[in-house]
């Protein structure tokens with residue numbers, strides 16, 4: 001493990017916080033985490049192939065995942081396709097949580113965001129337009145989703161490509177959604193415990 005990976009791992013761990021609850025997390029090792037991919041998105045093990053060797057531009061794709069081996073990526077083991085819109089989506093029930101945030105690791109090489117765009121949407125609203133990289137390694141991303149507290153979340157990683165400059169694309173690992181259980185939810189739990197104790201008397 002490189003120093004960069006260790007530093008990011010510590011940063012990612014700290015974002016979890018003592019007071020935060022985990023609404024969702026997947027490292028994509030045991031399964032695909034419940035995400036559904038269209039277009040170029042694939043769940044698998046990237047091979048670290050070099051883009052130039054594959055006939056395109058830019059840097060290599062990852063060698064394995066940030067965690068373990070598995071990731072979601074735009075064409076595993078090759079360059080992304082031209083003129084393709086690829087959606088990676090997940091629905092998460094975040095009712096009962098506030099102060100929501102989403103964190104993930106990304107490896108991105110799309111040749112800039114003028115032509116090929118790597119965007120994150122939540123409930124149809126654009127949250128992030130990445131710079132296109134190349135990131136030259138895994139990069140930690142943290143998004144504030146507090147505008148969607150107590151809601152059902154429709155998460156989408158959308159990669160849209162033009163007819164030119166096909167690179168290795170976008171790879172995602174270790175997606176977490178975190179928040180704090182709402183006081184009302186805690187109060188209900190407490191009340192339930194109180195009622196139960198009174199009934200026992």
Ligand SMILES: [Ca+2]
Pocket residue numbers: 027028029065066067068069070071173174
């Ligand atoms: Ca992984």
